[in-house]
Amino acid sequence: MVDRIILASASPRRKEILEMxxxxxxxxxxxxEENIDMETAPGKYVTELAxxxxxxxxxxxxxxxxxxxxxxxxxxDTVVCYDGMIIGKPPDDVHAALTLGVLSDSWHSxxxxxxxxxxxxxxxxxxxxxxxxxxxxxxxxxxYVESGEPRGKAGSYAIQLxxxxxxxxxxxxxxxxxxxxVSLFVRMLKKLGIDICDIAEY
Amino acid sequence: MVDRIILASASPRRKEILEMxxxxxxxxxxxxEENIDMETAPGKYVTELAxxxxxxxxxxxxxxxxxxxxxxxxxxDTVVCYDGMIIGKPPDDVHAALTLGVLSDSWHSxxxxxxxxxxxxxxxxxxxxxxxxxxxxxxxxxxYVESGEPRGKAGSYAIQLxxxxxxxxxxxxxxxxxxxxVSLFVRMLKKLGIDICDIAEY
Numbered sequence: 001m002v003d004r005i006i007l008a009s010a011s012p013r014r015k016e017i018l019e020m021x022x023x024x025x026x027x028x029x030x031x032x033e034e035n036i037d038m039e040t041a042p043g044k045y046v047t048e049l050a051x052x053x054x055x056x057x058x059x060x061x062x063x064x065x066x067x068x069x070x071x072x073x074x075x076x077d078t079v080v081c082y083d084g085m086i087i088g089k090p091p092d093d094v095h096a097a098l099t100l101g102v103l104s105d106s107w108h109s110x111x112x113x114x115x116x117x118x119x120x121x122x123x124x125x126x127x128x129x130x131x132x133x134x135x136x137x138x139x140x141x142x143x144y145v146e147s148g149e150p151r152g153k154a155g156s157y158a159i160q161l162x163x164x165x166x167x168x169x170x171x172x173x174x175x176x177x178x179x180x181x182v183s184l185f186v187r188m189l190k191k192l193g194i195d196i197c198d199i200a201e202y
Numbered sequence: 203m204v205d206r207i208i209l210a211s212a213s214p215r216r217k218e219i220l221e222m223x224x225x226x227x228x229x230x231x232x233x234x235e236e237n238i239d240m241e242t243a244p245g246k247y248v249t250e251l252a253x254x255x256x257x258x259x260x261x262x263x264x265x266x267x268x269x270x271x272x273x274x275x276x277x278x279d280t281v282v283c284y285d286g287m288i289i290g291k292p293p294d295d296v297h298a299a300l301t302l303g304v305l306s307d308s309w310h311s312x313x314x315x316x317x318x319x320x321x322x323x324x325x326x327x328x329x330x331x332x333x334x335x336x337x338x339x340x341x342x343x344x345x346y347v348e349s350g351e352p353r354g355k356a357g358s359y360a361i362q363l364x365x366x367x368x369x370x371x372x373x374x375x376x377x378x379x380x381x382x383x384v385s386l387f388v389r390m391l392k393k394l395g396i397d398i399c400d401i402a403e404y
Contacts, residue, residue, distance in 0.1 A: 022349075022364055134385050140399050147224075147404040162224055162404050164377055168385035174376040175366055183336050183370035197342050202349040202364050 002118070002199050004071040008057040013160065013179045014076055021182065022202040030075065032056035042081045043126040046113030049077035051124050054115040068119060072194070075115040078179045080155030082108040087155050096150035097141050100157065103166075105135040108155065112176045116188050123188040127181035129172030131159075136166055204320070204401055206273040210259040215362065215381045216278055223384065224404040232277065234258035244283045245328040248315030251279035253326050256317040270321060274396070277317040280381045282357030284310040289357050298352035299343050302359065305368075307337040310357065312379045318390050325390040329383035331374030333361075338368055 007018060010029035018025055030053035036045055054075025061068060080087045082102060090096035108131055115124040136144075149163060150156035157163035159177045167177075175182045186196045209220060212231035220227055232255035238247055256277025263270060282289045284304060292298035310333055317326040338346075351365060352358035359365035361379045369379075377384045388398045 017366070020363060020366055134389065137397075137399075139397070143399050143402070143404070149404070159376070161222060162402070164219070164222055165384040165388045165398070167375070168389075169374055170376055171373050172371055173369070174361070174372055182367040186367045187336065187370075195339075195341070196367065197339075197345050200345070200364070202345065202351070 001070050002072055002194055004068075005199065006057060006071060006073045008053045008073055008075045011076070011179055013158075017175055017178060017180045017182060018074075021196070022200045024201055025074075028057050028061075030054070030056045031060070038086055042079055042086055042109070042111040043113075043128065045086065046077040046079055046111045047115070047124050047126045048113070050075040050113035050115035050126075051122070053077065054117050054122075058117050068117075070119070071117075072189075072192075073117040074185075075117075076112060076180050078110065078112040078154055078176075080108055080110050082106075089152055089154055090150055090156045093145050093150075096156040097145045099155065100136060100141045100144065100150070100166075101138070103133045103155065103157075104141070105133060107132050110155070110177045112179060112181050114181055114184055114188065116185075116192060118192045118194065121192060123191050125184060125188065127173055127176045127184050129170055129174070129176040131167050131177060132169040133166045134168040203272050204274055204396055206270075207401065208259060208273060208275045210255045210275055210277045213278070213381055215360075219377055219380060219382045219384060220276075223398070224402045226403055227276075230259050230263075232256070232258045233262070240288055244281055244288055244311070244313040245315070245330065247288065248279040248281055248313045249317070249326050249328045250315070252277040252315035252317040252328075253324070255279065256319050256324075260319050270319075272321070273319075274391075274394075275319040276387075277319075278314060278382050280312065280314040280356055280378075282310055282312050284308075291354055291356055292352055292358045295347050295352075298358040299347045301357065302338060302343045302346065302352070302368075303340070305335045305357065305359075306343070307335060309334050312357070314378045314381060314383050316383055316386055316390065318387075318394060320394045320396065323394060325393050327386060327390065329375055329378045329386050331372055331376070331378040333369050333379060334371040335368045336370040
């Protein structure tokens with residue numbers, strides 16, 4: 001039985017994805033520090049971060065004396081990888097433009113880690129989606145960067161906004177790129193004995 | 203030079219995609235009759251329908267004496283294919299449930315045709331995206347069908363709404379499944395001599 005769902009992330013994209021699935025949930029952003037070694041393999045990296053984020057919220061609520069036995073806590077983390085390197089959020093517009101120049105006309109991978117705590121049981125895993133960008137001109141890159149959209153986005157683009165036309169082909173779960181692998185989410189719930197039909201309100 | 207963009211489709215999904223690309227456009231739904239032989243290969247089928255839809259709007263406006271030399275008219279059509287058969291919109295809830303039962307735990311293909319008229323020059327083509335559905339229980343199918351979401355949707359699902367979690371993997375352009383292959387759109391504009399930077403308002 002589930003009577004409470006908590007998204008341990010402040011990302012508006014992840015919030016939109018859970019809303020799309022018609023879930024009723026609350027947002028309690030994790031305060032976990034992201035201090036995992038960047039040399040870790042990306043799938044392991046995002047899984048560990050997703051776990052840490054969910055665990056930090058769980059520990060915090062339990063320290064307050066809250067009973068979480070019927071609660072699901074969702075932790076997520078997403079990174080973009082190019083040529084073996086993890087590319088995070090751009091520190092400024094120049095780095096965003098450089099990143100998009102590198103991604104243009106080539107393939108990169110997006111990894112999202114997902115961790116679900118249900119009471120004291122946990123499921124965690126990661127999904128990889130490969131993305132092929134079309135050729136993007138310097139002019140288009142700068143116009144996009146100046147729009148502000150790359151700011152705060154791993155890989156400097158948002159596939160669900162004006163960056164949509166960059167991806168000419170993807171292989172994997174689309175929503176994994178946006179920040180939450182929805183199909184894995186439903187399958188992980190099932191492993192925890194939770195049927196999506198019992199929590200989705202449509 | 204482009205001073206007017208017309209979407210020859212009443213589909214709210216296609217409208218949303220063009221809005222996402224920050225285009226300023228008007229909607230003039232095509233009144234073309236969809237009388238193409240269903241035996242036609244799907245890529246050819248959607249390309250021909252997209253062409254017919256755009257052409258009907260072009261002819262109608264020209265008959266009124268409008269000058270379309272700086273206008274782009276966009277025609278689109280999308281179908282879902284399973285095992286060589288074209289699956290259209292479900293006529294009722296029972297057909298929607300049957301369709302989803304067939305698509306569960308297997309692959310299908312989505313074809314979108316796109317036709318662009320710019321003055322008297324035309325570009326047309328189609329994209330295919332392959333989609334793998336996870337296993338969906340009978341209970342989940344009926345809950346989804348009863349929500350009304352499958353109505354009016356080719357293949358009886360909406361990947362950009364609650365149907366998102368059905369697709370565990372896609373191979374191709376995501377927006378092609380929603381109804382308008384955005385990357386092909388930008389590349390076709392380029393062939394017509396139009397830079398997306400000159401028409402996108404971001």
